[in-house]
Amino acid sequence: MGDWYQQLTSHPLGRQATSLLGLPGPAQLRRGDDPPPGPVLAGDAGKGRLGAHLRRVLGDLHLPLRWPGDEATGAAEDDNACLVLDATGLAEPADLLSLHTFFHEPVRRLAPSGRVVVFGGVPAEASSPAERAAQHALTGFVRSLAKELRGGATANLVQVARDAEGGLDSTLRFLLSGRSAFVDAQTIPITRSATDASDRSRPQADRVALVTGAARGIGAAIARTLAADGAHVVLLDLPAQGDRLTESANRLGGSAMQLDITDAAAPTRLADRIAERHGRLDVLVHNAGSTRDKTIAGMDAAAWETVMAVNLSAPLRLTEALLDRELLSPTGRIVAVSSLSGIAGNRGQTNYAASKAGLIGLVDALAGQVGGEATANAVAPGFIETDMTAAMPFALRELGRRLNSLNQGGQPVDVAETVAWLAEPGSGGVNGAVVRVCGQSLLGA
Amino acid sequence: MASTPRKAAVLAANRIPFARANGAYRRASNADMLGAALDGLVARTGLQGERLGEVAGGAVLKHARDFNLTREVVLGSKLAADTPAFDLQQACATGLEATVAIANKIALRQLDSGVAAGVDTVSDAPVALNDDLRRLLMDANAAGGPLEVAALLPRLRPHHLVPEIPKNAEPRTGLSMGEHAAITTREWEISRDQQDRLALASHQQLAAAYDRGFFDDLLTPYLGLQRDDNLRADTSLEKLSQLEPAFGTGEGATMTPGNSTPLTDGAPTVLLGSEEWGRAHGLAPLAFVVDAEIAAVDYVHGHEGLLMAPVYAVPRLLARRDLSLEDFDFYEFHEAFASTVLATLKAWEDPAYCKERLGLDGPLGTVDRTRLNVVGSSLATGHPFAATGARIVATAAKLLHEKGSGRALISICAAGGNGLVAILER
Numbered sequence: 058m059g060d061w062y063q064q065l066t067s068h069p070l071g072r073q074a075t076s077l078l079g080l081p082g083p084a085q086l087r088r089g090d091d092p093p094p095g096p097v098l099a100g101d102a103g104k105g106r107l108g109a110h111l112r113r114v115l116g117d118l119h120l121p122l123r124w125p126g127d128e129a130t131g132a133a134e135d136d137n138a139c140l141v142l143d144a145t146g147l148a149e150p151a152d153l154l155s156l157h158t159f160f161h162e163p164v165r166r167l168a169p170s171g172r173v174v175v176f177g178g179v180p181a182e183a184s185s186p187a188e189r190a191a192q193h194a195l196t197g198f199v200r201s202l203a204k205e206l207r208g209g210a211t212a213n214l215v216q217v218a219r220d221a222e223g224g225l226d227s228t229l230r231f232l233l234s235g236r237s238a239f240v241d242a243q244t245i246p247i248t249r250s251a252t253d254a255s256d257r258s259r260p261q262a263d264r265v266a267l268v269t270g271a272a273r274g275i276g277a278a279i280a281r282t283l284a285a286d287g288a289h290v291v292l293l294d295l296p297a298q299g300d301r302l303t304e305s306a307n308r309l310g311g312s313a314m315q316l317d318i319t320d321a322a323a324p325t326r327l328a329d330r331i332a333e334r335h336g337r338l339d340v341l342v343h344n345a346g347s348t349r350d351k352t353i354a355g356m357d358a359a360a361w362e363t364v365m366a367v368n369l370s371a372p373l374r375l376t377e378a379l380l381d382r383e384l385l386s387p388t389g390r391i392v393a394v395s396s397l398s399g400i401a402g403n404r405g406q407t408n409y410a411a412s413k414a415g416l417i418g419l420v421d422a423l424a425g426q427v428g429g430e431a432t433a434n435a436v437a438p439g440f441i442e443t444d445m446t447a448a449m450p451f452a453l454r455e456l457g458r459r460l461n462s463l464n465q466g467g468q469p470v471d472v473a474e475t476v477a478w479l480a481e482p483g484s485g486g487v488n489g490a491v492v493r494v495c496g497q498s499l500l501g502a
Numbered sequence: 503m504a505s506t507p508r509k510a511a512v513l514a515a516n517r518i519p520f521a522r523a524n525g526a527y528r529r530a531s532n533a534d535m536l537g538a539a540l541d542g543l544v545a546r547t548g549l550q551g552e553r554l555g556e557v558a559g560g561a562v563l564k565h566a567r568d569f570n571l572t573r574e575v576v577l578g579s580k581l582a583a584d585t586p587a588f589d590l591q592q593a594c595a596t597g598l599e600a601t602v603a604i605a606n607k608i609a610l611r612q613l614d615s616g617v618a619a620g621v622d623t624v625s626d627a628p629v630a631l632n633d634d635l636r637r638l639l640m641d642a643n644a645a646g647g648p649l650e651v652a653a654l655l656p657r658l659r660p661h662h663l664v665p666e667i668p669k670n671a672e673p674r675t676g677l678s679m680g681e682h683a684a685i686t687t688r689e690w691e692i693s694r695d696q697q698d699r700l701a702l703a704s705h706q707q708l709a710a711a712y713d714r715g716f717f718d719d720l721l722t723p724y725l726g727l728q729r730d731d732n733l734r735a736d737t738s739l740e741k742l743s744q745l746e747p748a749f750g751t752g753e754g755a756t757m758t759p760g761n762s763t764p765l766t767d768g769a770p771t772v773l774l775g776s777e778e779w780g781r782a783h784g785l786a787p788l789a790f791v792v793d794a795e796i797a798a799v800d801y802v803h804g805h806e807g808l809l810m811a812p813v814y815a816v817p818r819l820l821a822r823r824d825l826s827l828e829d830f831d832f833y834e835f836h837e838a839f840a841s842t843v844l845a846t847l848k849a850w851e852d853p854a855y856c857k858e859r860l861g862l863d864g865p866l867g868t869v870d871r872t873r874l875n876v877v878g879s880s881l882a883t884g885h886p887f888a889a890t891g892a893r894i895v896a897t898a899a900k901l902l903h904e905k906g907s908g909r910a911l912i913s914i915c916a917a918g919g920n921g922l923v924a925i926l927e928r
Contacts, residue, residue, distance in 0.1 A: 289548065296715070299722040300538075303545035307580045312548030315718045322715070334548075334784035 083465035084209030087170030087235040089474075095138030095168040096121035097233070102155035103146030107176050110222045111143055114229045138168040139233050144195055145178045145217060149187035153194055160202065173212035174232045175199050179246065182219055192216075196244055203242035203497050204462050211241040211463075211497075223250030224486020227478060236474035239439075239467035242497040246490055251430065253483030259287030260481045264386075265335045267291045267327075269318055269375075270345030272298035274443040275394065277305055278469035279342055282477045284309035288340060291331070293318070318345055318371035324378030331379065337386045338379060340480040343372035343393040343416070348445075350405040361408045368412035373419055380427070387429040390480040393420050394472070395437040397493060401500040413437070417491055424489030432488040434479045439495025442466045463496035510605035511787035512926070513615075513780045515896030516543035517770030518724035519731065520884040521625075526727045527767040528625040532561045532568060535724070535769040536575045536621040542722030543617065543771045544580045547785060553582040555613030558600035559771075560591040561621050562887040562917075563668055565628040572619065593917035594836065596620045597770060597891025598794075598924060604774050605791035614779040618895070620888035621769035627668050635662035670765075672917065674802045679809070679917060680839070684750035684757055686807035687841035690848050694756035697840035698742040701761040701881045704837060708878025709735035716877055720896050732764055732884040761840035766884030770892040772899075787928070788899035789910070794924035795819035801919045806859070809842045811921025812913040813849045817860050819923055827867030831908030834898045836890055837880040838915055846913070876901065890914065895926070902928040 087094070097120050099111060115122055123137070142159050146152070156175075164173075175195060183189035195214055203212040213232050217225055224247045231237050232245075256262055266283045270276035271292035280290045290311035292302050299315045306313040314330060316323055331338050347367040349360035372393060379385055398406050399413025416435060423433035440446060440457035446466065449457065458466040472494045478484060479492070518539050521527040527535060536559060544550055559572035568574070573587035592599040597620030604616035630636070638657055645651045671678045687697075711717065712729055734741075737760070747755035748762060773785070780787055797815035799806040812835075820826060827850060835843050849855050850866035860866065877897060880890055891914055898910040910926045 296718045296721075297723060297728050299542070299728075300724060303542045303722050306545035306548070307541055307550055310548070310550045313542075313545040313722075315722070317715065317718075320715055333786050336784075 083463065084169060084207070086209045086238040086463065088238045088468070088470065089235045091235045093120060093138035093168070093172060093233055094170070095135045096123050097139040097141055098123045098137040098163055099141040100125050100159055101143035101146060102159060103144070103148060103152050105143030105146040105176070107143040107145055107217060107222055107225070110225060111141060111176070111229070114226050115141070118230065118233070136166045136168040137163050137171070139172040139174070140164070140167070141229075142175045144175050147177070147188070147191040147195070148185070150191050150194065152191055153198075156198055164202070164205070167206065167208070167210050169208040169210070170235065170238070171206070171208065171210035172233050173199070173202060173206065173210065174215060174229060175212070176215050176217055176225070179216050179218045199244070200242045200497070206462070209238070209463060211237065213237075213240065213242065214244045215247060216244060217247045218249070221247045221249045221486055224248070226253060227251070227481050227483035228487060231478040236478060239463065239471035239494050239496045240475055240492060241462055241495070243492055245487065245492060247486040248488050249486050251483060251485030255482040256287070260483065261286035261288035261340070264288045264339035264482070265291065265331075265337065266340035266342065266480065267293060267331070267338055268342045268344055269293045271305065272301040274445065275438065275441060275469045275472050276344040278473035279344055279476050280305060280309060280311065282470065282473035283340060283480065284311055286477055289335070293327075294345070318375060319366040323371065324374045327375055328378045328382045328384060331384050332382060338384050339386045339389055341376065341379065341385065341389070341391045342476055342480070343375070343391070345371065346394065348406070348409050350409065352405050353407045356408065364408040365412050368409065369415040369419070372416060376419075376423065385427065385431060387431060388482050388485065389427060389431040390484070391420070391423055391427065391431070391433040392476045392479050393433070393435045394476070395435045395491065397437050397439045397495050397498055397500055400437055400491075400493070420491070421489055430485040432479070432485060434487060434489065435491045436472060436475050436479070437491055437493045437495070438467065438472045439493065439498040439500070440466045441472060441494075442468055460500065461496035461498040465496065467494055467496060505611070507609045508611065508776055509790040510608035510774050511777055511780055512772060512789050512791065512895060512899035513775050513785040513787060514543060514547050514773040515720050515771065515892070515899065516546055517721055517889070517893055517896065518542070518768055519721060519727040519729050520766045520768035520886055520889070521727055521730075522732050522884060523624040523765035523767060525625070526725050526731060527623065530623065530725060530767065531626050532564065532571060532621045532623050532769075533575050533578070535623065535767065536571070536619060537578055538722070538724050539619065539621070539769040539771045540575060540579045540581070540617065543773055545722075546719065547773060547783070549783070550580045551582055554585045555616045556604065556607065557585060557587040557617040557619065558590060558603050559587070559619035559621065560589045560596045560600065560888050562591060562593055562596065563622055563624060563627045564591075591888065592920060592922065594838065594885070594887050595891055595914045595916040595920055595922040596888035597893065598895060598912065598914050598922050599891065601772055601774065601791065601892060601895045602794040602922070602924060608774055608776055615773070615775035617771050617773055618892050619769065619771040620890070620892050622886035622888045623767040624765040625767050630666040632662045632664050633666055634659070638662070672808065678749070680749035680757060680762055682801065682808035683839045683842055684754070686809065686845050687750065687756060687839070688754040689807070690841075690845040692756065692841040692844045692848070694743070696844055697756060697761035698739055700837070700840040700843060701742055702737060702739055704875060704878045704881040705734050705737050707876060708733055708882035711877035716900065720900060730883045732766060733882050757839060757841060761881065763838055763880045763885035766886045768884065768886040768889045770889050770896060772892045772895050788903040789926045789928040792925040792927045793819060793823055794922065795822070797921050799919045799921070806919075807845065808919055809838055809915035810845070810849070811919055812915050812923050813846050813921070814860060815921050815923040816911070816913060817862060817866050819925065823925065827869065829909060830911045831873060831905060832876060832898060832901050832910035833869050833874045834879065834894045834910055834912045835875060836885075836894060836914040837875065838885065840881060842915060891922070898926045902926060
C-alpha cells in the first residue's frame with residue numbers, strides 16, 4: 058500500500074487542498090548516496106576540539122564548504138544543505154547562546170532534505186556541573202530543532218567522548234548523506250577512535266555478513282544494502298521462505314541458509330556453516346522477528362514464547378555460539394534490529410516489546426564483551442512501510458505514518474542503510490548505541 | 503599427467519518438494535522444475551556466475567523440444583553460461599547414473615566439479631501425434647508438389663485424431679510396471695501386511711525427518727509446496743489396510759496405492775566435486791562416491807522379475823569391494839513398490855536363489871531393517887522417475903555426514919530390467 062497522502066500532497070491541487078485544511082505535507086526524502094543539494098555551513102560554539110576532524114571529513118566529501126572566517130566555496134546565493142556545529146567547547150549555560158547565534162539565520166533557508174548535525178561531548182565526562190549542564194542541554198535543543206525543521210530535513214546530536222575524535226568520520230558522512238533519511242533527533246555516542254582502511258564505495262568488500270529474517274521486508278533490504286556495499290551476504294530465514302531466499306541470494310550473489318533459528322540445533326548449525334564456508338563472520342544482523350499481538354490478559358503462553366524465542370532467545374544463543382567459536386572477526390559488527398515498541402511500549406505488544414527491549418540489553422552486554430575493534434549496536438525502527446504495516450487497519454496505519462516529524466513512514470531501505478552504517482568497518486567508534494529510525498516519532502520520545 | 507583416480511565428493515544438494523501428478527506442479531515443465539532446483543542449489547552454495555565442470559541430467563518423459571533439456575536449463579540458471587551439460591536417461595536410475603557419470607569424470611580428473619540431476623513430470627507429459635498420422639505427415643513432407651500432397655489426403659482416417667499418450671508399460675510385454683511387480687510379489691509371497699508396514703515406516707520416518715530439519719539444506723520450497731505432498735504423516739496401518747488393491751488379481755492382489763509409489767513431479771540436484779575444489783569454495787564433503795555397479799535382467803524370456811536387477815548388481819559390487827552385505831550403516835533402497843524392496847531382501851536371504859541365480863555359495867546376507875530408508879523413501883516422497891536417483895544420493899550423503907563416518911548402499915531398480923547400485927562413504 059503506497060502512501061496515498063504523500064501522493065496527494067505532491068500533486069498541486071492536492072497540496073492546495075491540504076494547505077487550506079492546515080495539514081502538513083510529507084516531503085520527498087533525499088535517500089541513498091545523493092549528495093546534499095547545497096553547501097555545508099560549519100562552525101563552532103566556543104573552543105571545540107573537533108575542528109580539525111570535521112574539516113578533514115567535510116573536505117573529503119568535496120562539498121562547497123562555508124566556515125566562518127574561511128573563504129567560502131560555491132555560489133554565494135545557494136541555500137545551505139547542511140549545518141554542522143562543533144559544540145564540544147560549551148563549558149557553561151551562558152555559552153549556549155552560541156547555538157542561537159549559529160542557527161538563528163541559516164535555519165530559515167535550509168535546502169530540502171537538509172541536515173543539522175551538532176557535535177557535543179559526553180555529559181558524564183564534563184569537568185564541572187556547569188559544563189555538564191551545558192552539554193546535556195544540547196539533547197533538548199537538537200530534539201526541538203528537529204521538530205522545527207521542514208522539507209524532510211533532520212537534526213541529530215553526536216556525542217564524542219574524549220580521545221574518540223578519530224571515530225566520528227563514518228557517522229558524520231552517514232548523517233549528511235541521504236542514507237540517514239529517516240534518522241532524526243537521535244543522540245549518537247562516539248566512544249572511541251576508529252581506523253578505516255575500507256574502500257568508501259564498497260566498505261564491505263571481502264567481508265561476510267549474515268542477516269536473519271532476510272526473505273522479506275526490512276531483512277531483504279538489509280541484505281540488499283550490505284551486498285551493494287560489497288559484502289558476501291548469507292541470507293537466513295525459515296525453510297518455508299526458501300524460494301524467496303533463493304531468489305534474493307541469487308540476485309545479490311549471496312548464499313541462502315534455511316534455518317529455524319529457534320531450533321535447539323540452530324546455533325551449532327549456523328556456527329558450523331560459517332566456520333566451514335567462510336571461516337569468520339564480519340557482520341551479524343539480528344533482524345528476524347515475529348509478532349503475536351494480544352493484550353496480556355488475552356494472550357496465551359504460546360504467543361509469548363514464540364515471540365520471545367524468535368526475537369530474543371535466538372539472537373542470544375546464535376551470538377553466543379559464534380563468539381564461543383571465535384568466529385566474529387576483530388572488526389566484527391553485531392547489529393540487532395530492535396523496535397520503537399521496545400522503547401516506548403505498545404498496547405497489545407507486551408511480549409514483542411519485552412523481547413525488543415531485551416535486545417537492547419543484549420547489545421549493551423555484547424558491546425562490552427566483543428573486544429578488539431568489534432562493536433554491538435541496535436537500531437529501533439518506528440513506522441516502516443512493509444507488508445506488515447500495509448496489513449494494519451487504515452486509521453492506525455495513517456496515525457503511525459503521521460505521528461513523526463517527517464510526516465511519513467520510513468522505507469525498509471532507511472533501516473537497512475542505518476544498519477549498514479553501523480556495520481561499516483569504519484564505524485568502530487560507535488559501540489553500544491541504540492539508534493532509532495523513526496523520523497522522530499512522537500512515541501517514546 | 504596426473505592420472506591417479508581421486509575421490510569424488512558429494513558437496514551439497516537441493517531439490518524441490520515432490521508433488522503428486524496433476525497437482526501443485528501441473529503448470530510446471532521439466533525445464534521449470536529443474537531450473538528451480540538448480541537455482542536453489544546455486545543459492546545454497548553461493549555459486550552464482552561460477553563455471554562448473556559439467557551438469558548431467560535427464561528426464562524419462564520428455565518433449566521432443568527438450569532434446570537438450572539440461573543444457574537449456576543451465577543457460578537459464580544462475581550458473582555461468584559456459585557451464586557444459588548433457589542429457590542422459592536410464593528410466594528410474596537416471597539421477598543415479600548422472601551421479602556416477604559426473605563422479606567418475608571427477609575421479610579421473612576430467613572434471614573438478616559437476617552437478618547430477620534428474621527431473622520428471624507426468625503432469626506436463628509429451629503427447630505425440632497419432633503414429634499413423636505422423637507417418638502420413640512425413641510422407642507429405644517428402645512429397646514432390648501440391649498434387650502429390652493432395653493425393654495423400656484420402657489416406658486420412660478418423661482414428662488419426664487419437665494421440666499417442668506415454669504409457670507406464672514395458673514395450674516388450676505390454677505389462678505395466680505394477681503388473682510386473684505383482685508377478686514378483688506373488689512369486690516371493692510378500693504379504694499385504696509386510697508391504698503396508700514398509701509403507702507406514704516410510705511415511706513416518708520421512709515426516710520425522712522433516713520435523714527435525716533434516717531437509718533444511720536439501721530442499722527449497724516451490725510453487726507453494728514446502729514438503730512432498732504425497733507424505734501422509736498421519737497415516738496408519740489401519741488406513742493403509744483399507745485401500746483397494748491396484749495391481750494383481752484375486753488372492754494375490756496385495757499391492758495398493760498405499761504400498762506402491764504414485765505418479766509424481768519433481769527435480770533434485772546434487773553438487774559433486776573434488777575435495778580441493780570443494781575446499782576452494784568453502785564446501786566440505788558430505789560423503790564420497792566410492793563405486794557403482796549396473797546389472798540387467800531378462801524379464802522378457804528369462805523368468806526374472808522386471809525390478810530384480812539390483813539383486814544381481816549388489817553381490818557383484820560387494821565382491822569387487824571385498825565387502826559383505828552387513829558392512830553398511832545405511833541402506834537407501836528405492837521403494838518403487840514396497841514389495842520390490844521386500845522381495846529383494848528375501849532373495850538375498852534365500853540360499854537356493856542365491857546359489858542358482860546369483861552364483862553364490864550361500865545366502866548373500868540380511869539387511870538390518872533399522873538401517874533401511876531411515877528417513878523414508880519413494881513410497882512417502884513420491885517418485886518422479888528420473889528424479890529419484892539424485893534424491894537418494896543427497897539423502898545418503900547427508901545421513902553419512904550427520905553420522906560423521908560410515909558407508910551407505912544405494913539401490914535403484916528401473917524400467918527395462920535395469921538396476922543400478924552404488925556405495926557412498928565418509
